[in-house]
Amino acid sequence: MxxxxxxxxxxxxxxxxxxxxxxxxxxxxxxxxxxxxxxxxxxxxxxxxxAARAAVEAEFQSWEEHAVEGHFHGTSPWMHYHETLTDATARLVGAKPVEVVVMNNLTTNLHLLLISFYRPAGGRYKLLMEGGAFPSDQYAVESQVKLHGYAPHDAIVELVPRAGEHTLRTEDIEAKIQELGDSLALVMLGGVNYYTGQAFDMAAITRAGHAVGAKVGFDLAHAAGNLELHLHDWDVDFACWCSYKYLNSGPGGTSGVFVHERFANAPELPRLAGWWGHDPSDRFQMKKGFRPMAGAAGWQLSNAQIFPMAIHRASLALFDEAGxxxxxxxxxxxxxxxxxxxxxxxxxxxxxxxxxxxxxxxxxxxxxxxxxxxxxxxxxxxxxxxxxxxxxxxxxxxxxxxxxxxxxxxxxxxxxxxxxxxxxxxx
The missing domain is CATH 3.90.1150.10 (Aspartate Aminotransferase, domain 1)
Known part of the structure; x- marks a missing residue:
């Protein structure tokens, strides 16, 4: 133009x-x-x-009319409310429905995913991230590394631009991944750097990480609703994002999670478990012994945050309506x-x-x-x-x-x- x-x-x-x-x-x-x-x-x-106000008002009305029975009655029963977001979320990030769930908030979800996908063992314990990542990511990664008994200055490797440059080159990221080789446990980058606005080549980075045996995940806070994403096809292991930036779902809005379908039926994968992630076929039998739902939904902890999700659903409808x-x-x-x-x-x-x-x-x-x-x-x-x-x-x-x-x-x-x-x- x-x-x-x-x-x-x-x-x-x-x-x-x-x-x-x-x-x-x-x-x-x-x-x-x-x-x-x-x-x-x-x-x-x-x-x-x-549309956000009316969406929340509808749930206030349901609460008013049905009280606890709102979980089972009304236009959108709360028991399955998170499922009403699944298909639109999958379209938004280029995923299969089984690979996504909306729950919690961003940093909570990042911690949940790091518990599962940062699994240092022996000489493979390094974690690669961009230097100057958003502070929440830095704090989350530091605490996770310490949780496993490592010193952040040793376990965390930060990518920095070349002298005189402001952004990272994809070839330099790939070279650092190859250099770390079998010492690298996880690559964890932002999809878009919050400070510079640089969007990373997530497909190339994922390929490079997998080539050396590392897991690869992304914080998509500045990418979801901003970039055209193809998380499934890019073979990303996991990702999470907030909904209050480009997704217009209100301050402190709910968060999205992606877990690749190859982990959909992997109950042996370590995770922090919660009631809502348990197999729904016997969730209400209140038995001991966690059995995760298939897919990303198995990382849920608690029942849905109805009011933030109502706003989010109204916003996601606009993305679909726009094409x-x-x-x-x-x-x-x-x-x-x-x-x-x-x-x-x-x-x-x-x-x-x-x-x-x-x-x-x-x-x-x-x-x-x-x-x-x-x-x-x-x-x-x-x-x-x-x-x-x-x-x-x-x-x-x-x-x-x-x-x-x-x-x-x-x-x-x-x-x-x-x-x-x-x-x-x-x-």
Whole structure:
């Protein structure tokens, strides 16, 4: 696409956007003038679907009318509520229904999966992750390593970019995996790095990890609902993700889990067990002896979080209605490409502003991370004063994420105009 830096051009793109109607399915926050602002922070917290309130109200109504019998009666009985999310979740991440379940929250699920898939033994105990991973991942991995009696500084190997570069090269990740060889127990990366916005080649990384006998898993907090995923075909061992970023399911929303079908019937695999993961055929006989359900559902601990799941179900319906991730990705690449073009048109020197997210669309999702070495917080504050919601990450990065379900090309153009104004008249 040939871009133009005009409001008319942006509005023409919006007029021909087949997804434009979905913007009206979300509540847009108001800017300082009382008019809808520009929301560029979907990578941190997605907007509220207008259907969310009614979805939760329906469950309040069921609770009001049926009380405990709501588990068995009503439009969506709670006993099987999590199952109403399964098919849409599988479509979202490129999985088979048996491979996914929605439960708990992200870091809880990460711990549950690490218990099962980080199984150090003998000389195979190393865990490979990206340097500068999101703190929750770092803390989870550190504690899991200690749980097995290893020192984090010895067991955890961190990938760092080459000197003078901001992101990792796939060939360097593969080389490090090969170098670690039979000392490597687990590769555990984010699908998209939260700070740089780099999307990793999960298929290549999984192949490399399996080639040396390691398990491979991903934290997809910044990838689910952002990238087109094919977890089953990529042969990933496990993954988990939150639902409150690109999946628009509310602050602290429920989480998704993927476990490859080769582990679907592996009761011998160590795990932390809970009642809801037990074989439902005799769950209510209250006997000793845990027998896991087949598939990812066997990692469940407790019964469903109905209210967060109601919001999540309403949001997942929008993804299906829009045509799925392949359709959304086409618009996403155009939105992010337009934002990148507008920013590069400013021709600012790198010592003032540098885009550290890869330029290749295959190596990023919606997010662009702007490294602002001089008065970066001033840029963030100026954007806020113009009704543009961005995200600030210490020490000097502004993150912007145009989301295809609710952001427009006019939004992107307005961000470009605001950055240009700031660049020409620093405040």
């Amino acid at each position: 040939t871009y133009e830096n005009t409001l008319d051009f942006a509005r023409r793109l919006d007029a021909h956007d087949p997804l434009r109607a979905f913007r009206d399915r979300f509540h847009l926050p108001l800017g300082p003038t009382g008019q809808p602002g520009v929301y560029g922070c979907g990578n941190s917290l997605g907007l509220q679907p207008k 799925g991730m392949s359709v959304l990705r086409r618009k996403s690449e155009q939105l992010t490409g337009y934002l990148e073009w507008l920013l590069r048109e400013l021709q600012l020197p790198a010592e003032r502003l540098e885009i550290i997210t890869p330029s290749d669309p295959a190596q990023r999702g919606c997010q662009l991370s702007l490294l602002v070495r001089q008065r970066g917080r001033a840029l963030f504050d100026y954007l806020a004063s113009q009704g543009i919601v961005a995200d600030w990450r210490e020490p000097n990065v502004v993150r912007l994420a145009p989301v295809p379900l609710y952001n427009s090309f006019e939004d992107v153009w307005r961000i470009g105009q605001a950055v240009a104004t700031w660049a020409n008249h620093p405040v």
